[in-house]
Amino acid sequence: MAKSKGMLESNYFVGIDLGTSRSEIVTEDGIRGVAESVVGWPQDIIGLKVLGSSIAIGVTALELREFLEISFPLENGTIKEGVDRDIEAAEELLKHVISLALIPENKKICGVIGVPAKASSQSKKILREIAAKQLSQVMLISEPFAIAYREERLNNSIIVDMGAGTTNFCAMKGKVPDENNQESLKKGGNFVDQILLDALKHKYPDTQLTINIAKRLKEKYGTVESGADNIVVKLRVKGKLQAHDITEEVVHACSSFVPNIVEEIERLIMSFDPDFQVEAMKNIVLAGGMSRIKGYPAVIKEGLSEYGEVNIHIIDDETYGVAEGALKIGNDIPLKYWSQVGDMEESE
Structure with missing residues (x-):
């Protein structure tokens, strides 16, 4: 992004969700962008001629996949560790997603990025390093926490973010959730x-x-x-x-994986103090693309019937929910406190 000389840069906040299937961005100006999480390169000189470019990203890569070397870099919602081509693909995907936001010149882009609840330290390190090449400030937060913040269900609630690669769970207890209050199921x-x-x-x-x-x-x-x-x-x-x-x-x-979802919710219910379990069971939130499968609230509620009254809510935007929650966190919390909320990285 070119920058005009002599103009003072100001902070510009974005929320990003790099997903296994699709990746989204939402900006402080309300601009939204989405791309399929796939990158492809021509396998030979003929493919290069047909494509007319050295790389294809998103829908174009899917449509032309027969003559491309294809990478889905975000398997199970995180960057594949130790695979250079997939790391390169993740970097190109992030660059593309940011370009969809049409961010004005002379802005210091401050990005909050959602990651799976149990993403490894190494995968988060790789993502922070990649993101720091494109963003001035980077904070990683768990995807279900982003949903909880968007929905303003920060206390006595259970979030279930049902994505393509993983299903992520979070028990919200009035504070930033730690590992003991989160879980990631590698089914989605x-x-x-x-x-x-x-x-x-x-x-x-x-x-x-x-x-x-x-x-x-x-x-x-x-x-x-x-x-x-x-x-x-x-x-x-x-x-x-x-x-x-x-x-x-x-x-x-x-x-096929409804019993797994019920089992994880049961574990999180039991993690609450008994005095707060009733309220938590009335605040179970489903998010992510898989939350739109017809009948999930009813079968999950039935699976939890022994615990008492259960209320299940589905968020109104399964596509941009994580990105919007991430943006809201970035806007609400001053930069100096970001390190208290998520994993931080600053560009040089």
């Missing part, structure tokens, strides 16, 4: 996609199926309600479209 949308793909291949062995097709079917028809109307879609068999009933397979796949 991608896990469901694979379960669905395997089930469909078993039922329809001659049908042309890919993980991307399974993902689209889940996103459009995802449900755990077994009594719902039949889901009939047209898929290709030897190139020809034929009708397929996928109801049972969709319900099975979307239900």
